[in-house]
Amino acid sequence: MKIENVPVKGLSSDEYEKTLKISWKPTLQYAWDNGIGIGKYLQSLKEGKILAAYCEKCGRIMLPARAFCEMCFRPTDKYLPVKDTGTVNTFAICHVNWDASRLKPDEPRYIPAVIEIDGASPGQGIMHLLGNVEPAKVRIGMKVKAVWKPADKREGSITDILFFEPY
Amino acid sequence: MKERVAIVGIGVTGFSSVSPSISFKELTYTAAVKAYHEAGLHPKEIDSFITASEDFMEGYSIFDEYVPDQMGAVMRPVQTVTADFIQALGIGCMMINTGRFRTIAVEAHSKASNVKTLNEVKAFALDPVYIRPLKENADFLAGLEMKRFLEETGNTEEQCAEVIVKNKANALNNPYAAHAASLTIDDVLSSPPISLPLKELDAAKPADGAIMIVLASEKEAKALCKKPIWIRGISWFSGQGNPWCRDFAYADYAQLAAQKAFAMAGIANPLKDLDFAEICDEYSYKELQHLESIGIARKGEAGFLTQTGVTKLGGLLPVNVSGGSLGVGHTYEASGGMKVVEAVMQLRHEAGIRQIPNAKTGLVQSWRGVPTATGAIAILSNE
Structure with a gap:
């Protein structure tokens, strides 16, 4: 279709397809260095433990583990495992996929949640998914526990925990 | 410039082809600690923070959100500029010249080794x-x-x-x-x-590394520093x-x-x-x-x-x-x-x-x- 023939409005999808366009599909790939803090956290997940870091100055037990306390601006003093149980701080019930396409009516809904982990300082949560629970039954304040991948399947990623379920 | 601006602290990591033992946040933190130590300031005493960065080099959209921790700038005024460090430095000078800021931290880092498709990023420009x-x-x-x-x-x-x-x-x-x-x-x-x-x-050839400098107004610089660089x-x-x-x-x-x-x-x-x-x-x-x-x-x-x-x-x-x-x-x-x-x-x-x-x-x-x-x-x- 020539540009002078393009109507001011009301282009049909057929007409739209025929207009000249430039397209480009970028290939962007990154491999971020985990470094000390994230490295220790992910290694620990591989071992079936959630690792926190402790700052002596502010007394916070922080999640995820980190090499420096961003509030006191000093190195953290030690790394320590915390429990794999916690409390739902907030959650959402997702009816769409990652790419915003709709889930079919019979597909299970995703329930991402912030989970405040037992043993860490108040407000120190991690982001994960809830599972083995009816969306309508999820409540803020609900107690949940991590469901881990089998040890030989873990690869040092937050998905080494499959989801958190009520207990 | 209405008011003279000086560099009162610098922090730099070394540069290397790769840096697998340290994350970009830890790399910047290392430079930041040195710069604040030289300036004799805690980041709480810095009035505003600038990072020079390019989202495509970082692999994050809206990279602004990922810079405060390592600069000591949580709950502080922070901005990123998609430009070279010297342009960020210019923005810092202008901010001090408004009279509203006494000290500004300016940071830039490279983790070029983490960009696996560097030529694609260049082509994308x-x-x-x-x-x-x-x-x-x-x-x-x-x-x-x-x-x-x-x-x-x-x-x-x-x-x-x-x-x-x-x-x-x-x-x-x-x-x-x-x-x-x-x-x-x-x-x-x-x-x-x-x-x-x-x-x-x-x-x-590309290299990894981080740099932080602390800028100060003339009055502040003279109080903080024996060798301010103007x-x-x-x-x-x-x-x-x-x-x-x-x-x-x-x-x-x-x-x-x-x-x-x-x-x-x-x-x-x-x-x-x-x-x-x-x-x-x-x-x-x-x-x-x-x-x-x-x-x-x-x-x-x-x-x-x-x-x-x-x-x-x-x-x-x-x-x-x-x-x-x-x-x-x-x-x-x-x-x-x-x-x-x-x-x-x-x-x-x-x-x-x-x-x-x-x-x-x-x-x-x-x-x-x-x-x-x-x-x-x-x-x-x-x-």
Whole structure:
């Protein structure tokens, strides 16, 4: 279709397809260095433990583990495992996929949640998914526990925990 | 500038081809701790924070959200600018000149090794209609600029090779440098072709590293610091953006920025008034082209000045004693930062074996790289 023939409005999808366009599909790939803090956290997940870091100055037990306390601006003093149980701080019930396409009516809904982990300082949560629970039954304040991948399947990623379920 | 602005602290990690043992946040934290220690300030005493970064190099959209932790800037005013470090430095100077800020921290880092498709990122900067469909490696723009520059000015490929030999040798004296080497002119001339006349050794190789500096108002600087380094002039320009209608013989952005920065700093004769210059040498010929555009060398004479030793350490006007991007490494948005750090060390007379005797005033310059015609210049001085 020539540009002078393009109507001011009301282009049909057929007409739209025929207009000249430039397209480009970028290939962007990154491999971020985990470094000390994230490295220790992910290694620990591989071992079936959630690792926190402790700052002596502010007394916070922080999640995820980190090499420096961003509030006191000093190195953290030690790394320590915390429990794999916690409390739902907030959650959402997702009816769409990652790419915003709709889930079919019979597909299970995703329930991402912030989970405040037992043993860490108040407000120190991690982001994960809830599972083995009816969306309508999820409540803020609900107690949940991590469901881990089998040890030989873990690869040092937050998905080494499959989801958190009520207990 | 209404109020004089000084650098009161610098922090720099070393530069290296890869840095697998440390995350970008930990890398920046390392530089930040050093800078705040030098300035004698806790980050809570910094009034505002700036990071120079480019989302495509970081692999994050809205990278602003990922910078506060490592700068000590949580719940503080932070911004990122998609520009070179020296442009971020200029923004810091303007902020202090508003009278609302006494101290500003400016940061830039490179984790170029983490970008697995660096050439795709470079291609993504090319015009999608008029250049990208040609599907050529972005370095071809440097090749064709080099060709026209040499043709028109009479500078030679041998003189470009002299730049590489000089800068990589200078880098041997710089413990921070990633790509120091002892080379001969023949090594350079026989290096594999990329986009001729551009050869492999003509292009700076990427490096990882982080830089943080602390800026302060005059009053604050005098109270904080025994050796404040003053920013006497600073400017940046974008020239002809469309590469197909550029005058490749000179860099318009560098000429414009130099005129402005020299006027601010009262520099009448750069060759006489400057003690050294840290010039963008992302490609060998760029050092020569920038020297001529800035007015340090006359048109067609930068290669001769290089060949006769005027720009080496001990020469009349040493250029890139740090090793430049060719010797230290190409650090993308942090490129100007590496040069500012070198200038501060020279002006404090803390540059060790590569110290330029009695250095008082220096120029630092950056360029945003292919395909841009954008660059910045700052004039730094210890008086």
